[in-house]
Amino acid sequence: MRIGELSQRTGVSARSLRYYEEQGLLSSSRSGAGQRHYSEDEVARVTLIRQLFDAGMSSRVIASVLPCVDVPSDPDVTASAFVTMTRERDRIDADIAHLVETRDALDVLIGINRRHWAELSTAAEAVTPAA
Template sequence: MRIGELSQRTGVSPRSLRYYEEQGLLSSSRSDAGQRHYSDAEVERVSLIRQLFDAGMSSRVIAMVLPCVDAPLDPGATESAFVTMTGERDRIDADIAQLMEAREALTVLIGINRRHWATLSAEPVTSSA
């Protein structure tokens, strides 16, 4: 199938599909005219790539995980994918903790601002007329 059909079947833009190919996540053959042609198996692969992106992985990390898909019986590839994915989860956990700290700091600042605002609105307005 050509890139337009793969795009329709997966809901992923042709631009994104070309990007996946540039990053080594997806492969195609080329016609004599240079058009990309994809196998039916690439529909599932694009779906998996989307799941990995949705899980917060970068294309570089996804490229490290995909060998497990390409060689599912290779224990080394499976272990490598496991280590990579757990590392990504740990990174996300650290990001969440940092965001929670930033949120708490912002909550404190909002409280300070609210108290300041209350004192401003409680002060009598003086006119210099």
């Protein structure tokens, strides 16, 4: 498939796909006219790459873990990728913990805001003359 179809099927822009290729995250073959052609397997790979980027990983980190997808039986590749993946998982866990703390702090502020609006509403009703 050509880059436009891969882009459409994955929801990733052609520009991003070219960037992924420049970073060594994605590969394509070239037609005689120089057009990129991708295999069906690249749809799942782009989806995985997008998930890893969304999790906050850099292209350098992604490039270091993708070989375990490509060559899962190579012990050197899997050992190195394992260390990187566990480090990234720990970072994501810390990010999640921070987000939970932030959400909890926002819940407190939302509660304070709701009580404030309820008090204002009650005060306004007390001031409004009966009809």
